[in-house]
Amino acid sequence: MVEPSDAVQVWLWIGTIGMALGALAFLLMAARERPGNRWFHTITFFIAAIAAVAYLAMALKQGWFPILREGQDMAEPFYWARYVDWFFTTPLLLLDLALLAGATKEAIAWLLGLDVMMISTGFFAGITASDSRYVWFIVSSVIFIWMLWILLAEVLKAAKQRPPEVRSKFNQLAVLLAVLWTIYPILWLLGTEGFNVIGITGEVATFAIIDLIAKVGFGFLLLSNRKVLEAARPNMT
16 A cells, blocks of 8 residues: 655645644734634634644645556545645635625626636646546636636726725735736646656645645734734625
8 A cells, every 4th residue: 555755744734734723823913803804703713723734634644545547657636635624625625715806796706616617627727537537627727727817807997995904905815826826727737637747746845835834924914913903894794
């Protein structure tokens, strides 16, 4: 039976600790705010906390199983916990952006619905051993492009009506997320679920780094400016 190497385990523990520390920091930041002013803190806390749980499962060797893919000589670990993480955290990241932009409920529904479809079809791509996984990958990629269009067109349109400092923060975070998320399908193709160019260690290490930037880094950029959060605070009390 295939077992993850020590190097892989180190990166999974780095992901676990990094996400847990990020969640703790966001929780402490939320504690400084008045009730009703914590929406962004709450959402961002759960992004990092859910990711920490998923990484912990992988680090404890419970969030994967071996799979032998067509065209490969040996089985490689398939980290299904990674998709569980993304299924819950990526909609929350988009919700943070949508609330910051003051997007309509219709735009939010489109964003979250497309995101769930993207992760679900990506999961089918990852779990499929035959070459039909590339069909699922293409479907997921098309949905990803559609979702980006909603984010950078419809949601951006709403953000243009916000105060300058809020609009600037939205642009910064939206570009960061768009760039980082574009790396994921490229990494999928290069990793063990695709053409296995970089191997499992390189795949896990790169995913861990990108995940930490996209979740913890994103969270600190969002929550670091209290003026922006006050101006963008959603009326959801």
